[in-house]
Amino acid sequence: MQRGFLVFLIVAALGFGAAAISRNYLQSPPSAWLCSKFGLSPKQVEHIEGLQSDYGSRCGPLCGKMCEANSALEQLSLNSSSVTPAIRAAVAETDRIRTETRIAMLDHFYAVAAELPPERRREYLLKVLSLVIDSCGSR
Numbered sequence: 001m002q003r004g005f006l007v008f009l010i011v012a013a014l015g016f017g018a019a020a021i022s023r024n025y026l027q028s029p030p031s032a033w034l035c036s037k038f039g040l041s042p043k044q045v046e047h048i049e050g051l052q053s054d055y056g057s058r059c060g061p062l063c064g065k066m067c068e069a070n071s072a073l074e075q076l077s078l079n080s081s082s083v084t085p086a087i088r089a090a091v092a093e094t095d096r097i098r099t100e101t102r103i104a105m106l107d108h109f110y111a112v113a114a115e116l117p118p119e120r121r122r123e124y125l126l127k128v129l130s131l132v133i134d135s136c137g138s139r
Helices: 002-027 032-038 042-078 085-115 118-131
Strands: none
Touching: 032 042, 032 118, 042 085, 085 118
16 A cells, blocks of 8 residues: 555656656757757847747748638638649649748748857758758758
């Protein structure tokens, strides 16, 4: 009986510890990993946080447009038995928005990379470019 209670206490302590670590990690600003990984100064972190805020204000509307375009494409597709001109146009619209989004992401990544030490920029870009570019294993 005492052994079971001891196991319970250990599991509960580990659970609380994991929750505390997760909460602290998830509450960190997006720039926190950049700061820890690349050893940035507080001024650099502040500038990157500004870049992220600017990017967020551009990204949000693009995500909304993409959701609307995807929804329209889905409705057209579900109400059709073949690829119609309207479906072709809806596909083209989703591609146009995706392109706009990818360009905005690349702009942001290059702006952040410019804040990093020159010898670390490539490392950062290799980490984030997969969000925009499917390299097909070329790295």
